[in-house]
Amino acid sequence: MKKIEYTKLLQLAKESQNFSYSPYSNFCVGSAILFENGQIVTGCNVENSSYGLSLCAERNAMTTAVTKGLNKPIAIAIVGKPGVPCAPCGACRQFLVEFNYEMDVVLENGLDFKVYKLSTLLPDHFVYKTE
Ligand code: THU
Helix, strand or coil, X not given: CCHHHHHHHHHHHHHHHHHCECCCCCCCCEEEEEECCCCEEEEECECCCCHHHCECHHHHHHHHHHHCCCCCEEEEEEECCCCCCCCCCHHHHHHHXXXXXXXXXXXXXXXXXXXXXXXXXXXXXXXXXXC
């Protein structure tokens, strides 16, 4: 992917932070996922007074995408505190691996960004096998 595409994805993730519902942590997270067909779906974190029910921005975006028939993500951008990398939590890593183990994970890093392969962030992930 080109630098300009990563930058656009990060910008959309940043815009989604405005929708974050995070009255408990006051930590606004936004995400944007690019799909194989060029479409982009965004998400934000949604907290709950029963803390454990809180939903991360990445899973919010991914499940929203599935409702639109999009399940082939190629890259996800995640934004939290400005300029500081906001790496996806363990649960989100496993959740995203379901759809593409090799997707790019784009994180802000100062004025620039860094890109990881999801497979690097979650080696030896759980795979569902019945035999
Ligand atoms: N959060 C995310 O949205 N994504 C992550 O990968 C980690 C954490 C949210 C959950 C909670 O609303 C807030 O950040 C503080 O943990």
